[in-house]
Structures are given as structure tokens and as C-alpha cells.
Amino acid sequence: MIDVAPPADDVFARLSATLAMRRNADPKSSYTAKLYAKGPDAILKKIGEEVAELIMASKDGQPNSIAREAADVVFHIMVLLAFHGLSIGDVRRELARREGISGIEEKRARWPG
Numbered sequence: 001m002i003d004v005a006p007p008a009d010d011v012f013a014r015l016s017a018t019l020a021m022r023r024n025a026d027p028k029s030s031y032t033a034k035l036y037a038k039g040p041d042a043i044l045k046k047i048g049e050e051v052a053e054l055i056m057a058s059k060d061g062q063p064n065s066i067a068r069e070a071a072d073v074v075f076h077i078m079v080l081l082a083f084h085g086l087s088i089g090d091v092r093r094e095l096a097r098r099e100g101i102s103g104i105e106e107k108r109a110r111w112p113g
Contacts, residue, residue, distance in 0.1 A: 012078075012088040013088070013089070015075070015078060015088070016078060016081075016087040016088050016089065018032075019032060019078055019079060019081075019087075020082055020087070022036070022082075023036055023082060023083075035076075035083075036079075036082075036083055040080065040083060040084075043076065043080045044080070046076050046079075047076045047077060047080065050069065050072040051073055053069045053072065054066070054069035054070055054072070054073050056069075
């Protein structure tokens with residue numbers, strides 16, 4: 001059964017705060033700071049690598065591996081968001097805005113024609 005209830009403690013909010021703090025950390029002491037220092041291309045490359053690993057885990061059908069790789073993808077997406085001054089809260093607001101709207105209609109509104 002899929003657990004859809006939000007956790008009592010919000011790991012995404014805590015991670016967003018940590019990522020924001022690492023923005024100015026020493027790249028020698030922080031993996032995240034090292035990604036920030038390398039810039040968006042390095043972050044995007046890492047997201048691509050992690051997505052490929054998620055695809056392979058999914059093809060293997062191992063739930064624990066899928067969850068671990070999905071966590072890596074989400075983490076690196078959150079790094080990219082923080083790099084651009086955004087957080088998971090911005091993504092939540094966008095998803096809330098889309099809630100109840102057909103995916104077809106939502107895409108049409110963004111990409112008419």
C-alpha cells in the first residue's frame with residue numbers, strides 16, 4: 001500500500017534549509033557546496049546520472065533500490081532548486097496550483113498550439 005500521508009516532521013523542509021545553508025559552505029568540506037561551486041551544468045549532469053540509475057533500479061524491480069535511487073534524484077533536484085534560489089516549497093505550491101486540473105489542460109495552458 002502506498003503511504004500518502006505527509007510525515008509529522010518534514011524532511012523536505014529540513015533538507016531545503018540545509019541546502020540553502022550549504023550555498024556558502026566550503027566546497028572542500030561539503031559535497032553540496034562542491035556541486036554549487038561547479039555550477040548548474042555539474043548539477044544537471046548529476047541529475048542525469050541519478051535518473052539513469054533510477055531507471056535501471058526500476059527495470060530490476062527491486063523496491064528498496066528504487067526508493068534509494070529516487071531519493072538520490074530528489075536530492076539532486078533539490079540541490080538544483082536551491083542553486084536557483086528555490087525550494088521544495090516552490091514545487092509544492094506549483095503542484096497545489098495544478099491539483100484538480102487535467103494534465104492535458106495544464107500543458108495546453110503552458111504550451112498553446
